[in-house]
Amino acid sequence: MARSEPHSQKTMLTVKRYGFAVVSVAVALLPALLLQHFAFHDVELPLFLFAIALTAWHVGGGPAALSIVLSSICFDYYFAPPLHSLRMTPADVPGVAVLVCFAVLITRFSTVRRRIEGDLVQARDKLQVEVAERTQQASLLNLTHDTIFVRDMSDTITYWNRGAEELYGWTAAEAVGKRSHDLLQTVFPESLDNIGAELVRTGRWEGEVRHVKADGTAVMVSSRWSLRRNQANQPLAVLETNNDITERKRREEEVRGLNQELEKRSSALEASNKELEAFAYSVSHDLRAPLRHMVGFAELLQKNAAAQLDQKSQRYMGIILDSAKRMGTLIDDLLAFSRIGRVETQKAPVNLDHLVKEALSEVQPETKGRDIVWKIDKLPDCYGDRSMLRLVLINLLSNAIKFTRPRPKAEIEVGCANGNSNEVVVFVRDNGAGFDMKYVDKLFGVFQRLHHVDAFEGTGIGLATVQRVIHRHGGKVRAEGALDQGATFYFSVPKI
Amino acid sequence: MVEDDPKDVELTLTALEDYHLANEVVVVRDGEEALDYLTCRNAYATRSTGNPAVMLLDLKLPKVDGLEVLRQVKSDENLKLIPVVVLTSSHEEKDLVTSYRLGVNAYVVKPVDFHQFVNAIKELGAFWAIINAPPPGS
Numbered sequence: 283m284a285r286s287e288p289h290s291q292k293t294m295l296t297v298k299r300y301g302f303a304v305v306s307v308a309v310a311l312l313p314a315l316l317l318q319h320f321a322f323h324d325v326e327l328p329l330f331l332f333a334i335a336l337t338a339w340h341v342g343g344g345p346a347a348l349s350i351v352l353s354s355i356c357f358d359y360y361f362a363p364p365l366h367s368l369r370m371t372p373a374d375v376p377g378v379a380v381l382v383c384f385a386v387l388i389t390r391f392s393t394v395r396r397r398i399e400g401d402l403v404q405a406r407d408k409l410q411v412e413v414a415e416r417t418q419q420a421s422l423l424n425l426t427h428d429t430i431f432v433r434d435m436s437d438t439i440t441y442w443n444r445g446a447e448e449l450y451g452w453t454a455a456e457a458v459g460k461r462s463h464d465l466l467q468t469v470f471p472e473s474l475d476n477i478g479a480e481l482v483r484t485g486r487w488e489g490e491v492r493h494v495k496a497d498g499t500a501v502m503v504s505s506r507w508s509l510r511r512n513q514a515n516q517p518l519a520v521l522e523t524n525n526d527i528t529e530r531k532r533r534e535e536e537v538r539g540l541n542q543e544l545e546k547r548s549s550a551l552e553a554s555n556k557e558l559e560a561f562a563y564s565v566s567h568d569l570r571a572p573l574r575h576m577v578g579f580a581e582l583l584q585k586n587a588a589a590q591l592d593q594k595s596q597r598y599m600g601i602i603l604d605s606a607k608r609m610g611t612l613i614d615d616l617l618a619f620s621r622i623g624r625v626e627t628q629k630a631p632v633n634l635d636h637l638v639k640e641a642l643s644e645v646q647p648e649t650k651g652r653d654i655v656w657k658i659d660k661l662p663d664c665y666g667d668r669s670m671l672r673l674v675l676i677n678l679l680s681n682a683i684k685f686t687r688p689r690p691k692a693e694i695e696v697g698c699a700n701g702n703s704n705e706v707v708v709f710v711r712d713n714g715a716g717f718d719m720k721y722v723d724k725l726f727g728v729f730q731r732l733h734h735v736d737a738f739e740g741t742g743i744g745l746a747t748v749q750r751v752i753h754r755h756g757g758k759v760r761a762e763g764a765l766d767q768g769a770t771f772y773f774s775v776p777k778i
Numbered sequence: 779m780v781e782d783d784p785k786d787v788e789l790t791l792t793a794l795e796d797y798h799l800a801n802e803v804v805v806v807r808d809g810e811e812a813l814d815y816l817t818c819r820n821a822y823a824t825r826s827t828g829n830p831a832v833m834l835l836d837l838k839l840p841k842v843d844g845l846e847v848l849r850q851v852k853s854d855e856n857l858k859l860i861p862v863v864v865l866t867s868s869h870e871e872k873d874l875v876t877s878y879r880l881g882v883n884a885y886v887v888k889p890v891d892f893h894q895f896v897n898a899i900k901e902l903g904a905f906w907a908i909i910n911a912p913p914p915g916s
Contacts, residue, residue, distance in 0.1 A: 563870055568838075570867040573890050575785040581892040582792065610890035 303345035306333040307352040315360060326361045327381055334385045338392035346389040353385070354378060429503070429524040435517050437461045449503075449526060451496030462522070467494040482517060485509045490527065502531045559624060566617050573613070576606040608741075612729075615743040619728065622750050627667040629755075631778050634661035634708065637668065638696055641675035648683045652692065659697035664706045664775040670751045671775065677744040678710040678771055684738055685714035685769070705757065705774045713768040717761075725761050748773065779805050779834040780812040780847065781865075786836070786888070790865075793899035799907055804830065809842025813850060816857055829860050831916045832906035837866040837873060845876055852881040859913040863902060 310333035314326040330353035338346035358378065359366060423430055423441075429449045432441035442457040450457070450466065457465060469492035470477060481487045487507040494500050503524040512518045580603045584596070591599065638658060664671075679694070686692035693713045701707035717725065717732050724730045726749040731742040749759045752773045763769030781787050791800045806812045815822045816829075833851070837844035844864065851857045863884040864877050877885050886902065889895050906912075 563868070566868055566870060568867075570888070570890055571783060571786070574867070574888055574892070574895065575783075575789070577890055578789045578892040578895060579785070582789075607891060 299341045299345045300348055302341050303337045303349040304352065306337045307349050307356060309333060310353070311356050311360070314356075318361065326357060327377065330357055330381065331384055331388070335388045335392070338389040339395075342396060343389055343393045346385075346392065350382065350385045350389070354381060357381065429526075430521065431457070431462065432519050432521050433462045434519050437463055437520075439465070440519065446524075449495070449501070449524065450493065456496075468492065481507055481509050481520070485511075490531075491524075493524075501526055501528045503527060555624065558620070562617060562620050562624065565613065569613055570610065573606055573610050577603060577610070580606065612741055615741045619743055619747055619750065622670065622673075622747065622754065627670060627754055629666055630668065632664050632666055632668050632671060634664055634671075634706070637672055638675060641672055641679055644672075644676050645679045645683060648680060652683070652687075653690065654683065654686070654692040654694060657693070657695040657697070659695075661696075661698050661708060662706050663778050665778050666755045666775050667751075670754070674748045674751050674773065675710075677748050678773075681744055681771075682710055682712040682714065684740065685716075685733075686712050687738075688715060689713060699772060701774055701777075704777050706777050707772055707774045709770050709772045711768065711770040716763040716765050716767045716769045718765050719763065722761055722763075726759060745771075779803050780807075780809065780839065780844070781805065781834070781836045782807050782839050783836075789892075789895065790834070790899055793896040794903050796900060797903050797907070799903050802907070807840075809839045809844065809847045811841075812839075812847050813842060816851065816860075817854075829857065829913070829916045831912040832861045832863060832910075834863050834865045834902070837864060837868060837877075845873070845880065848877060848880045848882060856915075859915065861906060861910070861913070863906065865902075 307330070310329040314329045317325050334346060334349045334353055337349040424444045426443070427445050427448070428443075429445040430441075430443045431439055431446045433439045439457050439460055439462050442452070442454040446457065447453050452465065462468070471489050471491065477487050477489070485508065487505075489505055491503055491505045492500060493503055504527045505525075506523045508521040508523075509517055510519045510521060580599060584591075584599050584603070588596075638661065642656075642658075679696075682694045683692070686694065695709075695711040697709055697711075699707040699709050715733065715738070721732050724732065726745045727742075728746040729742040730746070731738075731740065745759075745761075748771075752759050752775065755775050757774035757776070758772075759774075760772040761769060762772075779787070779790065781790070787805055791803060791805075794800045794803065804815065806815055811821070812833075812835075814820045815825070818825060818827065835844050835847060839847070844866070848862060848864070851860060851862060858881070861883040862881075863886060864882050865886050865888060866873065867888050869887040874885055884902075886898055889898060
């Protein structure tokens with residue numbers, strides 16, 4: 283039922299149209315006949331033309347054609363002699379011809395007009411849709427929080443979105459029509475001529491610009507301009523999008539200030555380091571000389587006065603000499619220890635296996651006459667300062683050798699323990715004198731010793747050195763042990 | 779021997795005694811005197827000509843520094859033939875490097891231990907004065 287509706291509607295329309303044609307001809311015919319009765323001649327033709335024109339104008343080409351045909355027939359029948367017959371004489375032909383031509387002309391005008399009207403309506407509808415779309419887009423521009431405004435080539439503001447209102451504090455009503463550079467008191471990073479040139483050349487410009495808000499506060503904005511050209515490729519308007527970067531600039535300033543502070547501090551630190559160098563140099567040189575003289579002349583004294591000195595005096599001489607020598611050793615150790623802190627580490631990949639071999643050959647003299655069983659595991663490569671790590675190994679091995687002296691058969695093991703994914707843990711284990719775990723915290727202190735000097739010699743700087751070096755590599759040191767049951771020392775270094 | 783500390787001078791000479799070399803040693807007390815001696819100037823204008831067979835040079839000297847003396851000696855056409863042994867308390871890396879850069883023949887650190895010191899001096903003396911053939915003109 284529903285489908286036939288539009289169909290029947292269409293039929294109805296067609297019927298109406300052609301019906302109109304018929305009716306209009308009829309309406310023209312009646313007055314024409316009347317006038318004929320009252321002997322008014324030559325007025326029939328215009329009447330029919332009128333009907334045809336009316337039909338063409340209101341209803342269109344098809345019905346107009348019908349009305350032309352009907353009018354011709356009526357004319358021929360009613361008004362062209364012989365009357366009341368459809369026969370035509372040659373005298374009728376011009377009349378009929380004129381009628382037909384004129385009618386066709388009018389019909390043509392009408393159809394053209396109708397077509398134009400149709401086009402116009404279509405164009406208007408299309409335009410309306412476009413306008414609706416544009417308005418929607420424009421309102422989207424107003425939706426964004428970004429600051430957008432448009433100005434023409436004389437820098438007068440023509441559009442000012444909500445984002446711009448929010449940032450600058452001027453409403454669109456206040457802003458539109460004003461010169462943007464005046465309104466915002468713009469300060470440009472380079473000359474306007476340069477900016478203008480770039481804008482015209484590339485169609486874009488980007489830069490950081492200083493603006494002043496309505497309330498007088500200044501803002502730094504990151505500004506992006508787009509040039510719009512018209513059909514003739516001439517500059518038409520500039521679209522400007524701004525982002526408030528005041529906060530970012532402030533933070534950059536802060537960072538710059540902090541950096542300067544850092545530079546000052548680091549150069550102060552360098553100066554301090556240099557002072558330390560000079561200090562260490564002085565210690566190394568100037569302290570040693572008197573020591574040397576003490577030892578030297580005490581020995582000479584011993585030699586010269588050996589006969590005159592009694593047992594006690596000789597012993598006192600010995601003590602003086604030993605003390606001086608010990609002081610020398612302490613000074614040397616302290617200097618070496620301080621050098622580790624002063625000198626730059628030179629980090630590189632280090633083959634620990636090679637390093638252990640080197641350290642072993644270095645401590646070889648200390649193993650003379652000793653029965654030592656070595657157990658050296660394969661070690662992975664690590665990353666660090668080769669000479670410093672060598673010192674670590676030498677110290678640990680030297681300690682192991684020293685403290686296993688009471689054992690008839692010493693066992694020293696060097697191996698690798700489980701570390702996490704980015705460090706290597708190495709240990710040196712011995713079966714020597716060990717230590718009491720309750721003093722483990724003191725173990726790595728400078729000049730700290732847990733054993734008597736008579737039992738084991740040494741200044742107590744070895745482990746402190748190990749700790750310092752490992753700490754400079756960002757690693758950790760650890761010790762485990764028990765009295766008379768040996769000790770194990772662990773250290774960690776970064777993996778390659 | 780260029781050495782400002784009299785105690786070190788005494789110790790050194792005592793050690794050289796064993797080889798009877800003590801009498802052959804000319805001792806100067808600072809860098810300026812050393813250069814005067816080597817170039818036969820001022821106080822040493824009348825000394826008998828000829829270069830020493832070896833020069834024991836301390837680094838820490840008043841007036842003209844040991845390294846400066848070394849530099850001058852090694853850049854003088856006549857003097858650069860003289861073997862120079864730096865005998866110093868310092869075993870700082872930079873002194874070592876600078877000395878060798880300037881062309882020193884030996885660098886000996888004075889040991890604190892007296893025995894070692896005496897041995898070192900003896901060996902030095904034995905080598906340079908006896909074993910080593912001195913340069914011409916010494």
